[in-house]
Amino acid sequence: EAQVTQNPRYLITVTGKKLTVTCSQNMNHEYMSWYRQDPGLGLRQIYYSMNVEVTDKGDVPEGYKVSRKEKRNFPLILESPSPNQTSLYFCASSPGTARGGDTQYFGPGTRLTVL
Amino acid sequence: GEDVEQSLFLSVREGDSSVINCTYTDSSSTYLYWYKQEPGAGLQLLTYIFSNMDMKQDQRLTVLLNKKDKHLSLRIADTQTGDSAIYFCAESSGYSTLTFGKGTMLLVSP
Numbered sequence: 001e002a003q004v005t006q007n008p009r010y011l012i013t014v015t016g017k018k019l020t021v022t023c024s025q026n027m028n029h030e031y032m033s034w035y036r037q038d039p040g041l042g043l044r045q046i047y048y049s050m051n052v053e054v055t056d057k058g059d060v061p062e063g064y065k066v067s068r069k070e071k072r073n074f075p076l077i078l079e080s081p082s083p084n085q086t087s088l089y090f091c092a093s094s095p096g097t098a099r100g101g102d103t104q105y106f107g108p109g110t111r112l113t114v115l
Numbered sequence: 116g117e118d119v120e121q122s123l124f125l126s127v128r129e130g131d132s133s134v135i136n137c138t139y140t141d142s143s144s145t146y147l148y149w150y151k152q153e154p155g156a157g158l159q160l161l162t163y164i165f166s167n168m169d170m171k172q173d174q175r176l177t178v179l180l181n182k183k184d185k186h187l188s189l190r191i192a193d194t195q196t197g198d199s200a201i202y203f204c205a206e207s208s209g210y211s212t213l214t215f216g217k218g219t220m221l222l223v224s225p
Contacts, residue, residue: 004157040217042203044215106158
């Protein structure tokens with residue numbers, strides 16, 4: 001089954017404790033992206049990657065890191081989480097072969113709470 | 116930067132038509148999308164329209180695009196309680212990168 005998986009689905013942590021949210025897709029997609037969703041703000045892009053070893057900042061990259069060592073995985077790293085990073089995070093992937101018009105497949109989301 | 120605006124809430128009765136509206140600012144938008152998010156779930160692509168089209172119909176869904184006014188709408192015919200969700204408008208003018216609106220919560224009452 002074609003899917004985007006994220007782990008963990010729920011995480012409660014404390015300020016300053018490094019964490020990683022994993023994202024994996026099994027569709028051989030080139031493009032992967034991370035979004036955060038906050039009430040009243042919709043979805044905002046954090047980072048995206050157009051292929052292995054190619055990453056770029058989205059609209060709200062501060063406090064986050066990503067890596068793309070393999071095509072299927074795109075982990076989101078919070079080196080020193082802060083309470084303002086409490087949010088619902090979505091990973092997405094798409095074939096990336098067309099200019100626009102790509103169907104983006106979304107993961108189920110990771111709800112992160114930073115105390 | 117580019118902006119996508121939507122009304123935040125819409126309430127309809129089961130069986131009625133729902134119309135969700137969206138405006139965008141980026142005149143170079145090439146594709147415009149509608150996504151649906153059910154409670155506790157990720158986003159599901161409902162439909163999209165290329166910027167050189169005025170209308171696209173897919174079963175109960177009709178998308179209208181007024182490129183001059185940068186206005187996009189999603190009409191759901193015969194709305195059902197299962198259509199209750201948050202609907203996001205999004206635009207793309209570049210390589211897969213999407214800009215989302217804040218979402219419209221659709222509540223369908225029996």
